[in-house]
Amino acid sequence: MNTKKRGLVIGLILLALLFAGLYILENTISSSTMLITILKKGVIYALIAVSMNLLNGFTGLFSLGQAGFMLIGAYTYAILTIPVNMRGMIYQYYDGGIVQFALPAIIGILCAGLLAAFFAFLVGLPVLRLKSDYLAIATLGFAEIIRAIIQYEGLGPLTNGSNLLRRFPTFQSVLYPFAAAAICIGAILLLINSTYGRAFKAIRDDEVAAEAMGINLFFHKQLSFVVSSFFAGIGGALLAMYQGSIQVATFKSAMTYEILLIVVIGGMGSVTGSVIASFLFVASSEWWLRFLDNEMFIGTFQVPLLRSGFRMVVFSVIIMAVVLFYRRGIMGDKEFSLTRVRNRLLNRKAGRNA
Amino acid sequence: MPEKMLELNDITMQFGGVVAVNNLSMYIGKGEIVALIGPNGAGKTTAFNCVTGVYKPSNGQVKYQGQVIVSNHPAGKMKALYAGENRDRYPHVVDPTPDKITRMGIARTFQNIRLFKTQTVFENVLIATHLHRTSNPISAAFRLNWREEQKMRELSLEMLDFVGLSAMKDELATSLPYGKQRRLEIARALATRPKLLLLDEPAAGMNPQETADLAQFIVEIKERFNLTIFLIEHHMDLVMDISERIYVIDFGKLIAHGEPHEVQDNPDVITAYLGVEDI
Numbered sequence: 001m002n003t004k005k006r007g008l009v010i011g012l013i014l015l016a017l018l019f020a021g022l023y024i025l026e027n028t029i030s031s032s033t034m035l036i037t038i039l040k041k042g043v044i045y046a047l048i049a050v051s052m053n054l055l056n057g058f059t060g061l062f063s064l065g066q067a068g069f070m071l072i073g074a075y076t077y078a079i080l081t082i083p084v085n086m087r088g089m090i091y092q093y094y095d096g097g098i099v100q101f102a103l104p105a106i107i108g109i110l111c112a113g114l115l116a117a118f119f120a121f122l123v124g125l126p127v128l129r130l131k132s133d134y135l136a137i138a139t140l141g142f143a144e145i146i147r148a149i150i151q152y153e154g155l156g157p158l159t160n161g162s163n164l165l166r167r168f169p170t171f172q173s174v175l176y177p178f179a180a181a182a183i184c185i186g187a188i189l190l191l192i193n194s195t196y197g198r199a200f201k202a203i204r205d206d207e208v209a210a211e212a213m214g215i216n217l218f219f220h221k222q223l224s225f226v227v228s229s230f231f232a233g234i235g236g237a238l239l240a241m242y243q244g245s246i247q248v249a250t251f252k253s254a255m256t257y258e259i260l261l262i263v264v265i266g267g268m269g270s271v272t273g274s275v276i277a278s279f280l281f282v283a284s285s286e287w288w289l290r291f292l293d294n295e296m297f298i299g300t301f302q303v304p305l306l307r308s309g310f311r312m313v314v315f316s317v318i319i320m321a322v323v324l325f326y327r328r329g330i331m332g333d334k335e336f337s338l339t340r341v342r343n344r345l346l347n348r349k350a351g352r353n354a
Numbered sequence: 355m356p357e358k359m360l361e362l363n364d365i366t367m368q369f370g371g372v373v374a375v376n377n378l379s380m381y382i383g384k385g386e387i388v389a390l391i392g393p394n395g396a397g398k399t400t401a402f403n404c405v406t407g408v409y410k411p412s413n414g415q416v417k418y419q420g421q422v423i424v425s426n427h428p429a430g431k432m433k434a435l436y437a438g439e440n441r442d443r444y445p446h447v448v449d450p451t452p453d454k455i456t457r458m459g460i461a462r463t464f465q466n467i468r469l470f471k472t473q474t475v476f477e478n479v480l481i482a483t484h485l486h487r488t489s490n491p492i493s494a495a496f497r498l499n500w501r502e503e504q505k506m507r508e509l510s511l512e513m514l515d516f517v518g519l520s521a522m523k524d525e526l527a528t529s530l531p532y533g534k535q536r537r538l539e540i541a542r543a544l545a546t547r548p549k550l551l552l553l554d555e556p557a558a559g560m561n562p563q564e565t566a567d568l569a570q571f572i573v574e575i576k577e578r579f580n581l582t583i584f585l586i587e588h589h590m591d592l593v594m595d596i597s598e599r600i601y602v603i604d605f606g607k608l609i610a611h612g613e614p615h616e617v618q619d620n621p622d623v624i625t626a627y628l629g630v631e632d633i
Contacts, residue, residue: 187495194494195484195506202470202481209468212406214456214485214546223491269472333472 003339010338015182019175026174038283039174044238046278047181049262050188050271051231056260057268057333058192059224060204062136064256065123066232068143071251072119073112073233074240075150078165079158081108086167091160098157105169109180109237116233117226119146124225128218140253147248166245177238184231189271191227200224204269261315265322265329273331289314357384358420359550359582360405360460364440365414367400367606368432374400376606377414377438382550387576387583389597391590393626397606398586399465402554405584406462407452412436415444418458418550422448457485461548463539465555465586469527475538476523479510482545510545516578517541517571533564537571544575550582551575557589569595594618602626 022039029035052066080103082090091097103111127138149155151162159165171177191197199220202210211217240246258281266277292311296303322329334340360382367375375397382388390398404411404424412432416424425448428436456462470478483506489499497503514520517537522530527538536556543551556572557565569592576583587593593600593614600617602610604626610617617623 190497191491191495194491194497195480195487195489195503196491196494198473198477198481199484201473201477202484205470205472206468208408208452209464209470210481211452212456212462212464212468213482213542214453215481216451216453227491 007337007339019178022174022178031172031174034287036174038279038287040177040242041286042279042282043177043181044235044242045259045262045282046275047184047238048232048235049259049266049274049278050185051228051235052259053263053266053268053271053274054188054192054200054231055224055228056263057270057274058197058204059200059221061128061221061224062132063139063225063228064136064253064260065120065139065143065229066259067251067253067256068139068146069116069120069229069232070236070239070255071143071146071150071248072116073236074246074251075159075165075236076115076233077108077112077237077240078168078246080111081105081168082165083167090163090165090167091157093163094157094160097160105241108168109234112237113230113234116236117230120226120229121222124222128221128225140256143251143253143256147251151248162248164245164247165240168240170241170244177242180234180238184234185271185275188227188231192271196220196223201269261319264319267329267331267333269333270329270331270335272336273329273334276330276336285311285315358382359384359386359418360584361417362401362405363415363417364438364443365401365404365416366412366428366436366438366440367397367404367409368412368428368436371435374606375404375411375603377440378603378606378608380601380608380611382582382584384582385576385580386598387572387585387596389585389587389593389600390603391586391588391593391600392603393588396603396626398588398603399554400606401603402462402552402586405455406460406552407450407455410449413438413441413444418460423450423455423458424448453485456546456548459547459549460552461543461546461550462552463536463543463554463556465558467532467535467539469535469538469542471526471528473527474524475519475527475530476510476514478527478538479513479542479545480506482542483509485546509547513541513545516544532559536560536568540571540575544579548581550584553583553585553587555586555588557587557592560589562591565589565592568592572596 026036048066048070055061055063079099083102084100087100088096123142127135127142130138150159153161155161192200199210199215202213202215203217203220207217243250262277262281263274265281266273266275289311292306292314293308294306296306358381362378362380365375365378366373378401390401392398400409403409405416407424411424411426412428413426413436415422425444425446427444427447428441433441470481473481487494487502489502493499511520514523517540519534519538519541527535530538540556553572557568560568572583573596575581585593585597597614600611600614601608602617602623609622609626610620
């Protein structure tokens with residue numbers, strides 16, 4: 001118990017240091033540098049990846065609906081928070097739309113999560129009775145259907161059809177997404193470590209035994225699905241804030257696969273793994289591997305293969321390599337802990353001395 | 355006669371044309387140890403699964419403490435196939451899921467051990483205390499109920515102590531030797547605080563010494579937790595030593611029942627176990 005409390009204190013101190021570091025960083029370098037962009041996008045992806053991991057890694061439900069719930073979250077946020085005087089311009093084809101009020105950003109974000117959770121509840125009723133691949137197909141289908149519905153002309157006054165939504169409140173400081181993600185990931189961690197989280201893991205390990213221990217399978221699957229979607233909705237709202245404008249085309253199933261890739265690389269069933277992998281993924285795709293998309297000349301020699309789209313080829317190869325040789329991901333189902341790092345270092349030292 | 359804890363009335367389980375359990379009726383009195391025995395494939399585990407809600411019986415009824423917990427009658431295609439004497443005797447259908455049955459106070463272990471593989475010994479038992487929670491997900495996540503959490507941990511530790519596994523509580527459940535995994539399964543079942551414990555072939559794969567220890571252990575559990583025990587086994591030694599009454603089934607049909615010595619001398623039972631001599 002005591003070590004646990006100490007761990008909590010150390011964790012909080014590290015978190016405070018992280019925020020102090022971010023604050024200093026932000027005030028020393030320009031906010032348009034790549035690093036700041038990566039940090040903002042990375043932390044939002046981290047929240048979404050952790051929410052997906054709750055479902056796929058901890059409850060063992062292979063769902064591919066994450067982009068759909070992010071889409072619901074992003075649109076809910078945008079629709080509810082665009083200032084009234086901007087609506088005429090944005091909903092230019094729909095006479096300013098039917099929503100004629102604007103909520104504060106925080107309430108918009110909460111509504112984004114709640115509506116995503118509500119849809120998850122409805123979808124979960126039939127879909128969670130399916131197993132493994134069938135569940136994946138059904139949730140993927142749901143995400144595509146939601147995308148089609150939002151694009152539907154008839155809903156234009158509400159969703160602006162397939163046109164952009166913009167001019168909703170966004171954030172400038174990098175601290176904003178970090179604070180939101182820290183609160184959300186903290187809540188997910190608390191749930192995972194509670195008695196309900198233990199029930200989730202029991203269902204993942206052995207459904208028959210879990211049911212024989214008095215765990216109501218459907219209720220717990222539904223709970224995990226709703227909570228995961230709630231945070232995916234919030235993640236979607238934050239992503240909308242980060243991008244400044246949204247349209248449905250952003251939330252294709254490719255986005256779900258990106259998140260799934262992060263979860264697998266980080267390790268199914270590891271929250272810290274998902275967080276680490278999110279930053280790695282975003283940094284690679286936006287920054288470190290960008291050069292792959294540009295033609296490069298050394299003198300007059302053109303480096304072969306490098307051209308627009310080659311980055312995605314490299315990504316595919318990385319996925320295959322991870323699935324073939326590194327299936328447990330960076331963290332497996334373990335969490336990052338300072339004690340483990342220390343023990344490993346001490347062991348190595350002891351090994352050298354012996 | 356003691357109060358009836360569990361009662362099976364005309365339980366029939368049909369898989370298409372195969373009748374796995376055929377009009378099985380039996381009862382278990384409060385505080386008894388009762389065994390259901392029979393050769394391989396006789397339908398013992400199927401009968402068990404009808405009680406615990408894994409299968410819906412094709413016909414018949416299960417009562418627990420006088421209350422009907424499972425009830426069914428043959429329907430559709432089964433109705434045409436089923437030629438049992440008690441068809442249509444159980445008009446209403448009650449078909450609960452296994453988790454509901456466990457919450458009523460019936461816990462079970464599995465023939466082929468089913469532990470939570472990625473969890474430690476302690477966590478395996480802790481999961482079984484989840485069913486008596488009073489907290490909702492939010493109060494559980496934000497530790498508004500830390501007293502309950504503490505109680506769950508205490509109960510789990512107590513169970514591990516009782517089965518003698520507390521020294522290895524932080525090891526991975528699957529890293530335990532076979533016999534200890536069986537004990538862990540029993541500890542896990544006990545942590546659900548049952549009144550009736552169903553043991554599915556607890557001595558499977560054990561040597562004679564381990565089997566003898568287990569027999570003693572089962573009696574100990576019964577005394578300590580004031581339990582009723584329903585046991586499936588085909589190790590005759592274990593069954594003869596500890597059960598008060600024995601039911602014998604073969605090809606799904608009850609062929610004998612009574613006290614151990616009565617059953618032992620029953621010619622039908624001997625035939626079922628040893629076969630008939632062809633002349």
